[in-house]
Amino acid sequence: MSSRRYDTVSFLSDFGHGTDAVGIIKSIMRDLAPDVVVIDIAHDITPFDVRAASLALARAVPYLPEGIIITSVDPGAGGSRRVVAVEIAGGAGIVIGPDNGLIATGVALAGGADRAVVLDRDEHHLASPGATFAARDVMAPVAAALCRGVDLFAVGTEIDAATLLPSVVPIPREENGGLSCEVIWVDRFGNCQLNVSVDDLATVWGTAPERARVSWADNVRNLRITTSYADLGAGALGLVVDSTGLLSLSLDRASAARELGIGEGEGVLVTPSDEQGVTVPVTLRA
Amino acid sequence: MSSRRYDTVSFLSDFGHGTDAVGIIKSIMRDLAPDVVVIDIAHDITPFDVRAASLALARAVPYLPEGIIITSVDPGAGGSRRVVAVEIAGGAGIVIGPDNGLIATGVALAGGADRAVVLDRDEHHLASPGATFAARDVMAPVAAALCRGVDLFAVGTEIDAATLLPSVVPIPREENGGLSCEVIWVDRFGNCQLNVSVDDLATVWGTAPERARVSWADNVRNLRITTSYADLGAGALGLVVDSTGLLSLSLDRASAARELGIGEGEGVLVTPSDEQGVTVPVTLRA
Amino acid sequence: MSSRRYDTVSFLSDFGHGTDAVGIIKSIMRDLAPDVVVIDIAHDITPFDVRAASLALARAVPYLPEGIIITSVDPGAGGSRRVVAVEIAGGAGIVIGPDNGLIATGVALAGGADRAVVLDRDEHHLASPGATFAARDVMAPVAAALCRGVDLFAVGTEIDAATLLPSVVPIPREENGGLSCEVIWVDRFGNCQLNVSVDDLATVWGTAPERARVSWADNVRNLRITTSYADLGAGALGLVVDSTGLLSLSLDRASAARELGIGEGEGVLVTPSDEQGVTVPVTLRA
Numbered sequence: 065m066s067s068r069r070y071d072t073v074s075f076l077s078d079f080g081h082g083t084d085a086v087g088i089i090k091s092i093m094r095d096l097a098p099d100v101v102v103i104d105i106a107h108d109i110t111p112f113d114v115r116a117a118s119l120a121l122a123r124a125v126p127y128l129p130e131g132i133i134i135t136s137v138d139p140g141a142g143g144s145r146r147v148v149a150v151e152i153a154g155g156a157g158i159v160i161g162p163d164n165g166l167i168a169t170g171v172a173l174a175g176g177a178d179r180a181v182v183l184d185r186d187e188h189h190l191a192s193p194g195a196t197f198a199a200r201d202v203m204a205p206v207a208a209a210l211c212r213g214v215d216l217f218a219v220g221t222e223i224d225a226a227t228l229l230p231s232v233v234p235i236p237r238e239e240n241g242g243l244s245c246e247v248i249w250v251d252r253f254g255n256c257q258l259n260v261s262v263d264d265l266a267t268v269w270g271t272a273p274e275r276a277r278v279s280w281a282d283n284v285r286n287l288r289i290t291t292s293y294a295d296l297g298a299g300a301l302g303l304v305v306d307s308t309g310l311l312s313l314s315l316d317r318a319s320a321a322r323e324l325g326i327g328e329g330e331g332v333l334v335t336p337s338d339e340q341g342v343t344v345p346v347t348l349r350a
Numbered sequence: 351m352s353s354r355r356y357d358t359v360s361f362l363s364d365f366g367h368g369t370d371a372v373g374i375i376k377s378i379m380r381d382l383a384p385d386v387v388v389i390d391i392a393h394d395i396t397p398f399d400v401r402a403a404s405l406a407l408a409r410a411v412p413y414l415p416e417g418i419i420i421t422s423v424d425p426g427a428g429g430s431r432r433v434v435a436v437e438i439a440g441g442a443g444i445v446i447g448p449d450n451g452l453i454a455t456g457v458a459l460a461g462g463a464d465r466a467v468v469l470d471r472d473e474h475h476l477a478s479p480g481a482t483f484a485a486r487d488v489m490a491p492v493a494a495a496l497c498r499g500v501d502l503f504a505v506g507t508e509i510d511a512a513t514l515l516p517s518v519v520p521i522p523r524e525e526n527g528g529l530s531c532e533v534i535w536v537d538r539f540g541n542c543q544l545n546v547s548v549d550d551l552a553t554v555w556g557t558a559p560e561r562a563r564v565s566w567a568d569n570v571r572n573l574r575i576t577t578s579y580a581d582l583g584a585g586a587l588g589l590v591v592d593s594t595g596l597l598s599l600s601l602d603r604a605s606a607a608r609e610l611g612i613g614e615g616e617g618v619l620v621t622p623s624d625e626q627g628v629t630v631p632v633t634l635r636a
Numbered sequence: 637m638s639s640r641r642y643d644t645v646s647f648l649s650d651f652g653h654g655t656d657a658v659g660i661i662k663s664i665m666r667d668l669a670p671d672v673v674v675i676d677i678a679h680d681i682t683p684f685d686v687r688a689a690s691l692a693l694a695r696a697v698p699y700l701p702e703g704i705i706i707t708s709v710d711p712g713a714g715g716s717r718r719v720v721a722v723e724i725a726g727g728a729g730i731v732i733g734p735d736n737g738l739i740a741t742g743v744a745l746a747g748g749a750d751r752a753v754v755l756d757r758d759e760h761h762l763a764s765p766g767a768t769f770a771a772r773d774v775m776a777p778v779a780a781a782l783c784r785g786v787d788l789f790a791v792g793t794e795i796d797a798a799t800l801l802p803s804v805v806p807i808p809r810e811e812n813g814g815l816s817c818e819v820i821w822v823d824r825f826g827n828c829q830l831n832v833s834v835d836d837l838a839t840v841w842g843t844a845p846e847r848a849r850v851s852w853a854d855n856v857r858n859l860r861i862t863t864s865y866a867d868l869g870a871g872a873l874g875l876v877v878d879s880t881g882l883l884s885l886s887l888d889r890a891s892a893a894r895e896l897g898i899g900e901g902e903g904v905l906v907t908p909s910d911e912q913g914v915t916v917p918v919t920l921r922a
Contacts, residue, residue, distance in 0.1 A: 082395065082538060087390055139580070293711060307772065366680065373696055377699045480879040
């Protein structure tokens, strides 16, 4: 029906840069939709880590240009899981990916699904010697077709977007007067992002705090909340409002994850600070 | 003679993304052939691993768009090995690279060489402070010249393509009623690709098998052959027909290479299965 | 004043490819300056390593196309360090980055600063939920504005380029009849680049040497100087004139850094060779 065309494809995967997988997708796009620009969101997502990809997509969505978004962290490739395409933002974008929880949060952040299809029209796929590379055989050629103006309903059968597998993004819970949180992302610099913002704390405590008491495993720390890593000062652990607005357990110019020995999935309790006291210097591990 | 022009350069190397090598090549292309699009095939090839690059090129060749292909895994840079350019597919592509076995398989898969030259015309090279970066000083400016319509015979002296160093890609051999194979690639997900397809097995055994007995080192396993990782089921090792049509020793959502402790070059014997029996669960290493 | 436009943005960072940071910058460029081509110089710079980024920029500068250069190794993001833009080469380029020593050497190599500003005009920045991602909120939108023809003085307040923080690039010193040098870069192949060229040696010794005596820690080696790794021969350590014209402690097809156990920052004394003797084979570590 629609003949909307797209000139940008954003592309997120766990393919890495050690093999030709990303290059093959771009080659197919270059062949089938030569004028389209492909933007790499990230490809070094940990293999099979659907949740990490889901969170990366969520962080990127507010910045992505109009166009198609190919997402492939797809351990079920070739199996029975569906490959879907979901139209968002009044047609400004179409997210393509496996229906395994990867895309749901991104779609929700973009305002929800307008239309959704399962990509079951073989005539838009590439013939291939093996079935395990849906990004190559299904997602890329379908993305090219959509860029060229083929309508969403021509590349697949309509499905109810409510049936898409939800993302597993944890929500903080009130507990013992605090918020029970989780480290949802450790970035390349070792910052440990929590699933909680200053606003979340303010909602529970009635006022935006300048400090908080943070507990995990056997540790309790009374930490200052700052807006930059440098403000923490050398060696001092703190909570930094990171670039997405969430709080990160961070050190200045050092990896908090390594120094504290914590990783993604670590449970963290954030409660009101009972002192205006000194930040506690981290004892660096030997 | 010819004035064929090209608008795409595909680029494969072991330069990684930690330094400016890939960026310098793209900068040169942008300067000398501004409208050309550069597609990265892969740059995190293991340093010096000519065979891995040769296999990556072979996997990518069926998908590469028309244009120039720069390949640089070139431990002999600056030394006596030749840098060559080989025209393929009736002029649809020209592969540039060191004559060290990297390009031969890719050229063969594309139907063989039409014309070949050694890149000995300095006027198409960049002057440089050191001789060890042929991709920068020779391959990139020559690729740009070819894109602009300079003929292959203007950038080098013709050579006999039969003198190109062959790639070292092992062929399976019949042995003890089976096929003696090799792990030729461990991908980012830990799948161990063998140099054998179901068709190869069918040719030897007279029928396409659904199971096979696989032996390596001190191990013997009776494995199911499937077309997706998910079909294997949790914890069960199997042989998956991968995206290139070859068989991979694989696990679902886990690294077979790590669990089995095997890597590229491991010898594997594949023989007919003598049971229709159960898949053997992998004992995960502690 | 000027309405010069740019169509290329080169981009250097320590963001890696594991998250969406690089993709977000490119998405912003695609939105705000759709026809601009972004060239990745490198993104796998070691986190926080301003000096490594400074050296990568210096190596790349001679090859970068006209345009904007975004540089982000910025541990002070969100804090009090300045973000600056420096015009170079008569307006052919503008380098954007934190004023932390990253850009000074690159600017100097390009002939010095023409004009410089601190990026303090909020109207060219993006609103954001957190202050720690200046590449996203400040550098990218300013780069887009400059590409579109906005003048440098419209995106910030003029500063004296002489106040920019200098890069910390060590200079070799004469010492005991030799040159006291340093390993300034270990590349992906394990070559250990020294901050010294054959010309530097010739200046001190009166003649360009073919050999040199190299000492570090408890080691002394009499090494041949060659122009390619292959010329060294298997297992022989030597000094290779690398692609930038500097001398590298290198092995053929093996990592000198790993075999010798040395890294960036290692002090090395280079003195005239007193023998025409044999190269000393490296004893490979167990």
